[in-house]
Amino acid sequence: MKVALVHDYIRDFGGGERVLKTLSEMYPNAPIYTAFYIKNSTAYNELKGRKIIESKFAPLIKHFNLYSPLRFLLPQIWGSMDLSKYDLVITSCSNYIARGFKVGERTKVIAYCHTPPRFLYGYKTGDLQKFWLVRVYSNFIGHFLRQFDFNSAQEIKHWVTNSKNVAERIKKFYRKDSVVIYPPIDIEKFGKLNLPKEDFFLIVSRIVGTKGIVEAAEAADKLGLKLKIVGEGAGILSVESKLKKYLGKNIEMLGRLNEKELALIYARAKGFIALAQDEDFGMTVVEAQAAGTPVIAFKGGGFKESVVENKTGIFVEDTDVKTLKNAFERFNKIKWDTNLIKKNAKKFSKERFVKEMRRYIMDNA
Secondary structure (H helix, E strand, O other): OOEEEEEOOEOOOOHHHHHHHHHHHHOOOOOEEEOOEOOOOHHHHHOOOOOEEEOOOHHHHOHHHOOOOOHHHHHHHHHOOEOOOOOEEEEEEOOOOOOOOEOOOOOEEEEEEOOOOHHHOOOOOOHHHHOHHHHHHHHHHHHHHHHHHHHHHHOOOEEEEOOHHHHHHHHHHHOOOOEEOOOOEOHHHHHOOOOOOOOOEEEEOOEOHHHOHHHHHHHHHHHOOOEEEEOOEOOOOOOHHHHHHHOOOOEEEEEOOOHHHHHHHHHHOOEEEEOOOOOOOOHHHHHHHHOOOOEEEEOOOOHHHHOOEOOOEEEEOOOOHHHHHHHHHHHHHOOOOHHHHHHHHHHHEHHHHHHHHHHHHHHHO
């Protein structure tokens, strides 16, 4: 088969890009079509060697972060792509929609949906929404983009998604059934180290306002707990400036780490913190468990599918200092079984993802 991959855009390297990278390993000769790519960005560097084809609108939208305010061009961006020569197209789609491209009569299209666009359906997306002009503009273009999002979804018969959480959104907003194939976690990479735990908690995340990072830093600061934060800012606004006042003896921002450094810090951490209140799935929570590190997670979204209460982590139902103080106290009273935590993570392995995706593709393409 002639296969093509499609992805929103190539810039930050998050969970969606990890899925794309695995798909590109499954189909190394498949070109990747995208709205735009940023050379030498983290995602671009992870996909080096792959043929990446950006839309003709890329020169306009990728500079000065115009890809966000120019979202009203999404129907034209994807509509300009002709993929009719391919037998199979797998689109890795989320907030930039990545659908509506031209295909042939015999082209099979499979959508691996990370989430319907959060900004279109009332989910938290970042600090930009606090500006009234942004809200007015988003509401204005949102009506037209929801129509495009829904109509382009109706053209696709085969849907795969990363969690039961997102499967419910796909059913609600697109009226489509989907198959859950959990995203690929490199269990071996994160689980091969057996290091003594050190007295610090860890966050690994894109540094944006929807991840609960500022709340975690505030609690750690007031409670005198050591916290290390790994990640880089994303989008037009990040929360790095808000975090600066907490940085010091107990709280560190380490930026982006390479894979070896990341595996080491996962293994050394006493616990992992994930406070996003409606995370689509949450791959870093599984990576932490793969390293034998228990989790403190917000009880919502995809976290409920990967964390086993009091076995591999604990849940919190708020992110205020009092709630987190109680959570840290509960956390410290539990005798965590590292082997049990690692075993739970194996359910989300990369090998399992490849096997299940290949089977789904064989059955439907």
